[in-house]
Amino acid sequence: xxxxxxxxxxxxxxxxxVVLNLLKxxxxxxxxxxxxxLSEREMDAIRAENVELKHRIAELTERLTVLExxxxxxxxxxxREIEELR
Numbered sequence: 001x002x003x004x005x006x007x008x009x010x011x012x013x014x015x016x017x018v019v020l021n022l023l024k025x026x027x028x029x030x031x032x033x034x035x036x037x038l039s040e041r042e043m044d045a046i047r048a049e050n051v052e053l054k055h056r057i058a059e060l061t062e063r064l065t066v067l068e069x070x071x072x073x074x075x076x077x078x079x080r081e082i083e084e085l086r
Contacts, residue, residue: 038046070078
């Protein structure tokens with residue numbers, strides 16, 4: 001009876017581990033060593049994309065700053081600056 005309990009518990013833990021891993025795979029989680037499996041070409045592409053995204057974020061931050069300044073400045077100043085630009 002005791003060994004049957006030990007066997008049942010071990011089997012339950014194994015089944016739970018397999019089910020948990022299947023759920024992780026379905027949810028999109030990757031193994032910790034997957035980064036090691038990426039080729040150098042794939043890593044270079046990821047790095048290039050990161051650089052591009054950082055540049056785009058910097059540009060958007062600048063644009064947001066200008067829009068905030070326009071939204072908070074008095075109308076007279078904005079119209080004067082627009083006239084100066086013409």
